[in-house]
Amino acid sequence: MKATGTTAASTKATGRKAAGAIAAAAAAVLALSACGSGGGASAEEAKGEISYWLWDANQLPAYQQCADDFHKANPDITVKITQRGWDDYWSTLTNGFVAGTAPDVFTDHLAKYPEFAKTGQLLALDDAVANDHVDVAQYNKGLADLWVGEDGKRYGLPKDWDTISLFYNKKLAADAGVSEDQMKSLSWNPQDGGTYEKAIAHLTVDKNGKRGDEPGFDKTKVAVYGLGLTGSGSGQGQTEWSYLTGTTGWTHTDKNPWGTHFNYDDPKFQDSIAWFAGLADKGYMPKLETTVGASMADTFAAGKSVINANGSWMIGQYTGYKGVDVGIAPTPTGPDGKRSSMFNGLADSVWAGTKKPAAAVKFAEYLGSAACQDVVASKAVVFPAIKTSSDKAEAAFKAKGVDVTPFTQQVKEDTTFLFPIADKAAKVDGIMKPAMDAVVSGKQPASSLSQANDQVNSLFNK
Amino acid sequence: MTTATSATRSSRFKSSGGSKRRRPFNWRRAGAWVLVILAVAVSVLPFYWVLRTSLSSNSALASNASNLLPADFNLGAYKRVFGLQTAQEAMAEGGSGAKIDFWIYLRNTVLFAGITTAGAVFFSAMAAYAFSRLRWRGRNAVFSLFLATMMVPPIFTALPNFLLIKNLGLLNTLLGMVLPYLFMTPFAIFFLRQFFLNMSREVEEAAMLDGARHLRIFFQIVLPNAAAPIATLALLTFIGQWNEYFWPLLVGNQENVRVLTVGLGVFKSQSPQGAPDWSGLMAATLVSALPVLLLFIAFGKKIVNSIGFSGIK
Numbered sequence: 001m002k003a004t005g006t007t008a009a010s011t012k013a014t015g016r017k018a019a020g021a022i023a024a025a026a027a028a029v030l031a032l033s034a035c036g037s038g039g040g041a042s043a044e045e046a047k048g049e050i051s052y053w054l055w056d057a058n059q060l061p062a063y064q065q066c067a068d069d070f071h072k073a074n075p076d077i078t079v080k081i082t083q084r085g086w087d088d089y090w091s092t093l094t095n096g097f098v099a100g101t102a103p104d105v106f107t108d109h110l111a112k113y114p115e116f117a118k119t120g121q122l123l124a125l126d127d128a129v130a131n132d133h134v135d136v137a138q139y140n141k142g143l144a145d146l147w148v149g150e151d152g153k154r155y156g157l158p159k160d161w162d163t164i165s166l167f168y169n170k171k172l173a174a175d176a177g178v179s180e181d182q183m184k185s186l187s188w189n190p191q192d193g194g195t196y197e198k199a200i201a202h203l204t205v206d207k208n209g210k211r212g213d214e215p216g217f218d219k220t221k222v223a224v225y226g227l228g229l230t231g232s233g234s235g236q237g238q239t240e241w242s243y244l245t246g247t248t249g250w251t252h253t254d255k256n257p258w259g260t261h262f263n264y265d266d267p268k269f270q271d272s273i274a275w276f277a278g279l280a281d282k283g284y285m286p287k288l289e290t291t292v293g294a295s296m297a298d299t300f301a302a303g304k305s306v307i308n309a310n311g312s313w314m315i316g317q318y319t320g321y322k323g324v325d326v327g328i329a330p331t332p333t334g335p336d337g338k339r340s341s342m343f344n345g346l347a348d349s350v351w352a353g354t355k356k357p358a359a360a361v362k363f364a365e366y367l368g369s370a371a372c373q374d375v376v377a378s379k380a381v382v383f384p385a386i387k388t389s390s391d392k393a394e395a396a397f398k399a400k401g402v403d404v405t406p407f408t409q410q411v412k413e414d415t416t417f418l419f420p421i422a423d424k425a426a427k428v429d430g431i432m433k434p435a436m437d438a439v440v441s442g443k444q445p446a447s448s449l450s451q452a453n454d455q456v457n458s459l460f461n462k
Numbered sequence: 463m464t465t466a467t468s469a470t471r472s473s474r475f476k477s478s479g480g481s482k483r484r485r486p487f488n489w490r491r492a493g494a495w496v497l498v499i500l501a502v503a504v505s506v507l508p509f510y511w512v513l514r515t516s517l518s519s520n521s522a523l524a525s526n527a528s529n530l531l532p533a534d535f536n537l538g539a540y541k542r543v544f545g546l547q548t549a550q551e552a553m554a555e556g557g558s559g560a561k562i563d564f565w566i567y568l569r570n571t572v573l574f575a576g577i578t579t580a581g582a583v584f585f586s587a588m589a590a591y592a593f594s595r596l597r598w599r600g601r602n603a604v605f606s607l608f609l610a611t612m613m614v615p616p617i618f619t620a621l622p623n624f625l626l627i628k629n630l631g632l633l634n635t636l637l638g639m640v641l642p643y644l645f646m647t648p649f650a651i652f653f654l655r656q657f658f659l660n661m662s663r664e665v666e667e668a669a670m671l672d673g674a675r676h677l678r679i680f681f682q683i684v685l686p687n688a689a690a691p692i693a694t695l696a697l698l699t700f701i702g703q704w705n706e707y708f709w710p711l712l713v714g715n716q717e718n719v720r721v722l723t724v725g726l727g728v729f730k731s732q733s734p735q736g737a738p739d740w741s742g743l744m745a746a747t748l749v750s751a752l753p754v755l756l757l758f759i760a761f762g763k764k765i766v767n768s769i770g771f772s773g774i775k
Contacts, residue, residue, distance in 0.1 A: 057560030058736070061549040082717065083560055084728050092715055099633050101715065295737035301524030317736050320556050322522040322534065 046358035047076035050104040052348075054081070055089040058316055062379040066372040070363060077359045097121050100353060104360035105367070108156050108349040110146055110419045111236075115426065116349070117149040123350040124153035128361045134368065139385045140411060142418055143345040150258050150423065156347030157368030158385035160376070162312040163341040163416060164243045165406040166332075170325040172224065172306045176203050176211065184406075186332035188244060190271040196332040197279070200226030203306040204284045212284050219283025227285045228305035230296045232440035235264070235432030235456070236420060239310050242342045245272045246417050247334020257421035260460040262428070264435075264453035274446035277439055288441040300324075311344075312407040316381055319402050330406035339409075343416035345385060383407070424459050431455045516540065516745035521556025523740055539745035557739040560729055562746050563717060567725040571750070574639055574710065574721050575703035581644035583696045587688070589646055590654035591680050595666065605655075612648045616708070624712055634716040642709065650695055657691045658684065694765045697757060704754050722750040 054063060060083050067079035082103065084092055090112060096102030097116075108116070116122050129136065136144040139158045147156035168183055178199055188196040203226035204212030211217065212226060233240030236252070250268040253259025263269060279285035286305070300308045301321040309331065310318070318326050331339050348367045354360045366372055373384035377393035380400050384390050390408075397404045410416050422428065435452035438444040515523065519534035526533035538555045541547040542562070549559040592598075593605050623642050632638030661684065669679050685692070707723045714720060720728075726746055730738045 056736075057558035057739075058553070060559035061553075064549075085560075085730060087730075088711075088728060092711075095712065095715070099628050101633060298524040298737045302527045303525065314736065316553075320521050321524060322519065322556070323525045 045076075046074070046356075046362050048356045048359055049078040049080060050354070050356050050359050050363060051080045051082060052363065053089070053093070053103040053106040054083055055086045055107060056313065056381075057083050057085070058381050059376065059379075062376045062381065063367075063372075065375050066367060067363075069371065069375065070366045073366075074362065077362065079363055097351070097353070102351045102353060104354040104356060105348055105350050105364050107159070108347050110344060110346075110421050111425045111429075113147070113155055113347075113349060114149065114421060114423050117151070117153075117155050118423070121352050122155040123352045123354065123357060123361070124155060125157065125350065125361065125364065126154050128365060129154060129157075132365055134365055138370070138387065140345075140387055140390060142343065143385050146257060146345055146418060146421060147347050156349040157364055158345050158347045159367055159373070160382040160384050161343060161345040161390075161411075162383065163343060163407045163410045164239055164309055164311055164331055165341075165410075166329045167300065167308045167310055167314070167318045168327045168329060169300065169303065169306050170327045172303065173203065173327070176306075178203060180327060180329075183327060183329040186329070187334070188247065188332040189335050190244075190248065190268075190275045193275055193279075194332070197275075197284075200279065200284045200307065201282070202226070206283075212282070217283070222283050224303065225284060225286050225305040226307060227279060228296045228300055228308040229280070229286050229288065229291050229440075230310075231291055232288060232433070232436035234436055235262075235428050236342070237436075238342050238344065238419070241272065241276050243309060243331040243340055244276065244334065245269055246340030246342065247332075247336050247338060248272060249336060251417070252420035253422055256418050259420065259422050262422075262453055262456045264432070264456065265450040270446040270449055273436075273439055273449065277442060277446065280440065281442055288437060312404070313382055315397065315402060315404060315407075319400075328403065328406045330409060339413070339415045341410040341416050342419055343411070344419040347385075427459050428456050431459075512744045512748055515740055516748055518741050519555055520739050520741045523556075524737070539739075539741035540749070542739075542742045543746045543749055552739075552742070557742050558736075560739070562725055562729050562742075563720075564722075564725075564746065564749070566717065567720055567722045568750070570636070570714070570719055571704060571721040571723075572753075573636060574706075574714075575700050577636075578640045578643040578703045579696050579700040581640070582647055582650055582699055583692060585644075586646040586650035586695070587654055587685065587692060588680065589651045590658055591676075591684055593651065594655045594658035595679075595684070596676070608648045608651060612652070620708065620712065623709075627713055633713055634719055636714075636719055639710055639714045639719065639721075643703065647699070650699065653695055654688065654691060657688055661687060690764060690767065693761065697761050697765060700757070701754050722746075726750065 052063070052067065054060065060081070064081055067081055071078055093102060093106065097119075102121075108122075113122065128134070134157065140161055143158040143161055144154075147158065148154050166183070166186075170180075173180075173183060182195075182199065186196045186199060187194045193200070198213065201212035203224070204217075204222060205224040206212075206218045207221040207223045208216075208218060212219075230239060233242070236242060237245065245268070248268045248271075250266055250272070251263060253263065254261040280287050286299075296305070296308055296310070297314060297317050299305055300318070301324050303324075308318070315328075318328075331341055333339050348364045350357065350360045350364050368385070370386050370389055373386045373389035374392055376382065376384050377389045378396050380393060380396035380402075383393050383404075394404055394408055431452055435444075435449055439446050439449060514530070514532050516539050517532035517535055517537070518526070519536050519538065522534035536555070538547060538552070538557070542552050542557055543564050545561065545564065547555075547557075549561070552561075553559060593601060593608075619642075627633060627638040627641065630638070632641070665683055666679055669683055674682070705723060706721075707727065710721045711724050711727070714724070726743065729746065730743050
């Protein structure tokens with residue numbers, strides 16, 4: 001669900017990247033031939049076997065049940081589900097667009113769909129939504145609008161949403177004398193970090209047992225970090241820093257969606273990032289290079305970090321560790337006195353090249369319906385996009401003993417901002433990833449981001 | 463220095479008496495043993511760690527990172543690999559809903575590696591025969607060209623090959639996967655040519671006098687004599703193909719033709735930032751490496767012998 005793809009870089013990564021590059025290059029060729037292949041769906045009868053792809057293995061059982069239920073209600077249509085991990089998902093998908101073997105319906109991401117829509121890979125769902133009376137108001141506020149492209153057409157039906165919270169190790173926090181109430185009422189500012197930095201510093205312990213805020217703390221020999229790190233966050237910082245920058249009044253782009261001017265040169269942003277990068281320098285957060293190939297969640301479970309900011313899709317992962325008592329706290333309040341979280345949503349899209357558009361659209365509609373999303377809710381893995389199903393998921397999590405209020409309260413209190421959607425996302429990422437890596441690893445000052453910002457904005461001036 | 467050392471040696475021999483002959487303690491020998499033991503430990507430890515991880519419960523792994531013994535010992539990971547566990551059971555043990563269709567992937571890998579090995583070795587042997595035993599114009603030039611292709615990184619040919627296979631309509635078919643490897647590899651030709659060059663010509667000439675032609679000489683004289691290097695080449699090719707990832711990923715993506723390496727790759731990466739099901743992954747890795755390991759144990763000695771024999775040292 002995260003856009004930046006900062007997951008473990010394996011030795012196979014080069015090969016996969018190459019596969020992606022090849023597929024992307026050839027996608028341009030295909031785009032010409034694929035145009036107009038979809039759309040003429042209405043006359044075709046909805047039957048046959050269709051394929052559906054998703055990347056999250058934890059959601060596979062839920063969607064398998066949706067597919068089975070759908071088949072029961074529509075015996076003429078069979079759905080074959082394929083799960084492919086995030087690392088391979090997008091290169092295989094673009095490869096499939098070129099090869100003509102892409103799935104009929106697939107889980108789509110906000111960072112990816114603008115380019116797919118532009119190259120004619122996605123079937124517009126407007127007619128189907130109108131004909132079948134799909135109520136787009138049933139989804140949580142703003143989610144359905146995210147999937148209306150720059151051309152005004154709808155390219156996906158929302159399936160789930162996610163926000164950010166702080167997972168923390170209850171035992172280590174208690175050992176440090178940081179109470180649950182304190183964890184839930186942290187505040188932050190880019191100047192001195194507020195009580196958030198104080199907590200992080202106090203939770204950090206070096207190999208001699210000295211805490212980060214005690215004299216004699218050795219930042220070169222840290223045993224437990226106050227805050228974990230997944231990566232630099234590239235241009236979005238979804239789980240890394242966007243919950244902080246969002247409280248300063250800063251926004252990624254001039255407007256969202258479809259912004260054409262980025263704001264990485266704003267002092268508000270650069271001050272926040274300078275503070276964030278400074279945590280590693282002070283020894284309160286791991287150095288960026290140590291996060292390559294490592295899982296922040298596993299490091300957390302091993303007791304090497306106390307607080308981990310992460311998305312709601314990670315609830316199962318964090319609460320699943322044996323022997324680790326995990327607490328969830330909302331993100332800290334910022335200079336504007338409020339909390340903030342990026343609000344991201346996934347949707348199911350239909351491939352324009354599908355040979356069975358009627359059946360594919362019907363299934364996509366089913367995935368976007370309360371019938372399927374209630375099933376997803378009952379498995380307590382993610383929050384479904386439909387409001388009523390979302391409440392059911394909250395109850396299902398509660399039944400499992402997990403209080404997910406920190407994630408849902410951001411939506412209820414309207415402290416979320418939407419995932420930045422813009423054209424040329426891959427190119428923006430290509431500039432921002434190395435620029436942010438350099439800053440977070442301490443090799444460049446935050447002011448260097450102004451130059452990267454100029455490069456990003458020049459992409460839109462052409 | 464040398465004389466001094468030999469002098470002490472001889473005096474020690476004398477003092478130890480003739481009845482019990484003990485070797486004198488030798489620092490160099492001891493050092494060598496320590497190095498060997500260290501080297502073995504370093505190479506075996508990763509395998510042990512794979513085994514240890516596969517026998518652990520996934521949800522207990524991270525909090526027991528430094529324990530040498532399996533964390534929360536159980537065989538659930540192996541059950542997952544062989545499809546003996548439901549998704550619910552797997553998730554309860556810290557696995558994921560992802561499954562590995564192990565037997566299908568194994569079948570595909572065996573077919574993929576087997577067919578390409580058989581094809582590549584056979585055709586390469588024919589080519590090597592032509593390059594070493596036949597005299598024809600431009601032979602060396604063509605051979606040089608062949609050798610030069612060894613320097614072209616496979617990534618350069620991936621796109622044209624992919625488009626060709628796509629245009630032939632062979633995507634997601636076993637044939638499409640094996641075709642680029644089926645006929646020959648420059649290395650195999652080079653390897654066998656070196657061996658054929660060293661074979662004596664006399665038997666061949668005698669056979670020719672008796673009226674045998676090239677095809678018969680190749681099948682009845684050259685091939686049987688080259689059994690050892692051919693076995694080596696077959697084994698090396700088979701292991702290489704068993705581990706091949708990139709091409710099967712590009713061409714054989716559907717589950718019915720997916721090979722083990724691709725299957726494991728898919729299984730490894732799940733939701734972004736989510737930690738993989740390590741114990742399941744390690745169990746599957748171990749099981750999928752086992753056939754090759756057994757092959758190597760069975761034929762390892764042969765390989766070493768034939769490499770020595772063919773003069774590639």
